[in-house]
Amino acid sequence: MSTTTQNDVNFYQAKKGIMSWVYTIDHKRIGIMYLIASSLALFAGGAFALMIRAQLATPGGMLPMTPEYKDTYNMWFTLHGVIMVFLFIIPAIPAALGNFILPLMVGAKDVAFPKMNLASFYLYVIGAAIALYGIVGGESPLTTGWTFYLPYSKETAGAVITMTFAAFVLGFSSIFTGINFIVTIHKLRAPGMSWYKMPLLLWALYATSILQVLATPVLGITLLLLIAERTLQVGIFDPALGGDPVLFQHFFWFYSHPAVYIMILPGMGIISEVISCFSRKVIFGYKAIANSSIAIAVISFLVWGHHMFLSGQSVYAGLVFSFLTFLVAIPSAIKVFNWVATLHRGSITFETPMCYALSFLFLFTIGGLTGLPLATLSTDIVLHDTYYVVAHFHYVMFGGTVIAFFSGLHFYWPKMVGKMYNETVGKIACIIVFIGFNVTFFSQFFLGYTGMPRRYFTYDSSNELWSQMHGFSSIGAFILGFGVLILFANLIASLFSDRKAPNNPWGATTMDWETQSPPVLENFSEDVPVMKKAPYEYE
């Protein structure tokens, strides 16, 4: 393991003052700003999650049982979803970690369009500000759920226009990141880095970007049509005017299903890097993992109908979508098998990023497998819109993406800030998160399987199983929240410590680790860095 540290002027020191951040076009600073902003969103979304769980801890709940308070509860889960999806999980890995790491990994000085990168960040901030206005600006609360289904979202008094407009702006921000990444990977790779010598995180970010570029505009037009529906009464989605509310669902999921892969693919990329690094082994099945990222990107455009098995879509469409959904599980499974094979006979060490990566393997597998009964027409009739779905997607989105984000955050933290965090505390936080997560969400499979519907603010108090499981779930949520707090406290504390990070603390082999920690202004000390050895060449 390399312990060298250099002391050249790093990119933080190169320019000083608040303006050096406001006008920066340095991908590293933009990545850091994205990281701070999306972490704040994680905390905001998390606060709503804890309120939801507090309400459901007992059948009586903490809100009075009157109709107005139902809306309060509806607002909580809506804002939880909107914030987590649009403000945290979509930008967190690509725009925050990806922005920082991708140019380092390809051996470039910056992304292809640095100004567009900054514009992307500002659009994110503007989108967030509009969303915030929608929440506290005095409009009645948004209660549609993150899915904005018609006709309710046309009839409700809630802040639908403000929030959809916020999501529209955030979409632009996401598109800009996507375009930037694709072009950077195509055009700015270091000499020697052919496509099949790219680190797998790059393949993952590439596939993600394709989805961002192709799917997000469809969300854009959908949200614009929804706004037109409310303002101009165009009727396209309104059955009362001869329109079709199911068409809205088609449009929405045509974006939002690929969006779940926008969320998971970068996470998968991080796991490939981390598992190979801490097993000291060439990744098993490099090409299979790389190609499966692209396969996921392609197939994920063809499965959106599995969210609409019960929405009055034709049975034949349902059959086809069911089949295609099974198909998309294959490339995900290929990755899991390859990661496990990489572990086999590796010299595994259990640093914090690796602990998160291993819990990813476990949790993502559960998440993926529980998707299959949802993809099966007959079983989905029972499971649709129950807590089973809630448990499924939290296993993939939290157990998968967020855990991978935590893994990447710990992996790249020394590179990003130049300090080492406390390993022991990091591992303890990881274990608390793992336990808290499973207590919170495994109980929800039982709830859903026995028929507890999602999005309800109370439940039958005579059902003992439900009382128990909801109780468990709520306790788990607070354990989980506590774990996440420790995780961030540990990282922030490292900033004030004097444990300077070496350039390559984990002994990883990709180009990003050849830079200084933190990197200098234009990343590499050579003007044109050359890729010397293939990724994952461990002795």
Place this chain on the structure above:
Amino acid sequence: MSSKVDTNKFIPRFVSHHFSNADQEFESCKLGMWLFLLTEFMLFGGIFVAYVVFRTWYPETFESGAEKLDWKMGAVNTVILITSSVTMAVAIREVQLNRKGRALALLLFTVLCGMGFLVVKYFEYNHKFELGIFPGDFFSFMGDHMSNEHLYFSIYFMATATHVLHVILGLLAILWVSWRTAKGEFYEAYYTPVEMVGLYWHLVDLIWIFLFPLLYLTK
């Protein structure tokens, strides 16, 4: 950092710091632009899908709606836009040949065409509004029409208004490169912005070429 040679003096004026040469920069911009055009296609794709769905549901309504549009106006606009695409393409050629004056004239002619398109569209919209032909629930046309005809006009107005917005943005972009052409910033070795704006303008044109037959020539 300190060991680095200052390569800045060898690099032409417009190559940004993170590209190694002008070709790489040009190729990157071009790829970026094509990706952006792809997003525009997907955006309009949504409207086209809505069109297909409702045309399948209400075929007669769509014919009756299309009859209320003036295909001659649409045809004039089609000719105008195709002409403007040609002049835009030639303008780029002139920039590449360092003929600034001609390039500028052609760019401004393109702008003129675009404005002509908007004027025609204005008259078309105005006529519709006078007859009470509005989208959706505001549809108050008194003459002969089918029961769901407001939906046809919802799609007509959403599609054409989104397109008009693109025309306006395109015009602003062409004015911007015209201004820079006038200042003499483009020459055979550097004309990326003109080329990119040109691509964008062709897209705006192309979308209209789809919209025109679908909306006006339904019969």
